[in-house]
């Protein structure tokens with residue numbers, strides 16, 4: 001049997017069963033209906049952003065999406081469900097510590113099914129919104145898995161072919177394989193299982209020390225699990241400055257999470273109903289038993305089955321190689337989002353998708369991805385956020401800088417909130433005082449960091465930031481302290497003062 005395609009009013013390519021003869025014809029030639037100016041492979045954050053921009057530029061565009069449920073990682077199994085659950089965990093944590101503010105809460109009991117129902121309802125509404133965007137008719141939506149046949153042809157899993165002058169690969173990421181083969185036999189949770197759990201395991205060993213590992217470790221601990229986090233490097237959050245990681249480690253330890261850093265995993269197994277991991281730590285072999293193991297060692301670009309070699313697209317260290325214009329080694333093929341790595345962050349995925357589309361539609365006015373304003377946020381409590389340059393990166397790249405920081409526990413509004421850890425830090429150029437980067441570890445750091453992002457986008461100096469009015473008492477006014485300190489140390493010169 002073969003398939004024939006028609007485009008419905010909502011832009012979905014519909015496939016109808018026809019005769020084997022017809023199928024053979026379709027397999028051999030591409031009709032104008034399945035020939036596009038641009039085809040986007042993957043309908044997640046990067047893919048949707050690319051398709052919307054391409055169609056908005058007047059190009060005949062299709063998205064090919066292979067998942068049963070549309071929405072992409074961020075909405076279905078990433079940012080949004082994890083943040084919905086973290087919010088519930090924070091409310092419980094505050095209720096359990098309400099006595100700090102003189103409020104008695106007799107029992108802050110967890111109703112996990114109610115928590116999950118709220119999360120599911122939110123996700124359903126976000127997913128419906130994305131589905132409406134994908135089926136709006138601005139571009140065609142093809143529900144199929146696709147792989148490359150040649151540099152201009154995609155073969156769909158039901159045999160149909162699409163041809164395109166340009167292709168954007170936006171196929172996302174998958175959980176990295178376990179570091180030890182035993183782990184696959186023992187069985188483990190990934191973020192997917194945590195986000196859909198119907199019981200809170202009494203104890204969990206978390207493998208990993210990146211943002212997702214830390215967020216889920218604190219979530220599980222605040223829901224009642226006894227959590228041990230096992231991390232290979234000497235501290236958590238390798239990409240952040242050591243002072244930021246240490247402040248978060250102190251806060252997590254104070255909450256009762258056991259952190260074991262500088263470890264080397266050597267084995268895993270089962271012990272009755274429990275699971276264990278074995279590792280070297282501080283010169284000794286240590287074994288941690290728990291009800292569940294959570295593997296949170298990161299995600300890899302999802303390139304399996306794409307047959308990229310048929311398209312001539314270069315892959316290095318498992319990632320599609322692109323230039324700053326999101327162009328791959330093939331001039332007409334672009335890539336965006338998690339499949340390009342190394343930063344798996346949703347607003348980057350969106351921006352990269354838009355840049356790829358822009359450069360397809362308007363190659364004579366190319367746009368490039370600007371790494372200067374790279375933002376990263378970890379939604380733990382305290383939150384950890386950074387934009388631009390960190391001290392660690394400045395040292396590595398031998399960029400001269402001055403830095404100043406200010407602690408939250410010496411700041412009026414934070415003391416009202418009972419904030420015990422964290423700080424804000426600014427980096428500036430010694431000569432002009434231009435802000436090079438900011439880090440915040442503390443309450444709503446993920447919101448606060450945007451003040452520095454805006455300042456950096458406008459290339460403001462510390463003198464200019466210090467002179468911006470800040471309402472009192474607010475958390476945001478804490479930025480004025482390091483800004484003032486740096487402004488005092490960097491003599492004003494024409495152009496850097498307000």
Ligand SMILES: Cc1cc2nc3c(=O)[nH]c(=O)nc-3n(C[C@H](O)[C@H](O)[C@H](O)COP(=O)(O)OP(=O)(O)OC[C@H]3O[C@@H](n4cnc5c(N)ncnc54)[C@H](O)[C@@H]3O)c2cc1C
Pocket residue numbers: 041042043044045046047064065066067071072073074075077078079080082144145146147170171172173191212302305306336337338339343344345346347349379
């Ligand atoms: C637990 C968790 C929490 C996170 N929290 C945050 C956060 O707070 N903030 C943040 O910025 N980021 C967060 N992220 C990361 C963020 O979700 C991703 O960076 C982002 O969703 C990637 O978007 P994408 O478009 O590249 O990929 P995806 O959204 O995964 O889209 C890829 C799409 O391609 C489709 N596809 C794949 N292969 C094929 C094929 N061969 N044919 C057809 N279709 C195909 C897939 O079905 C999928 O829909 C989190 C991730 C996780 C796992």
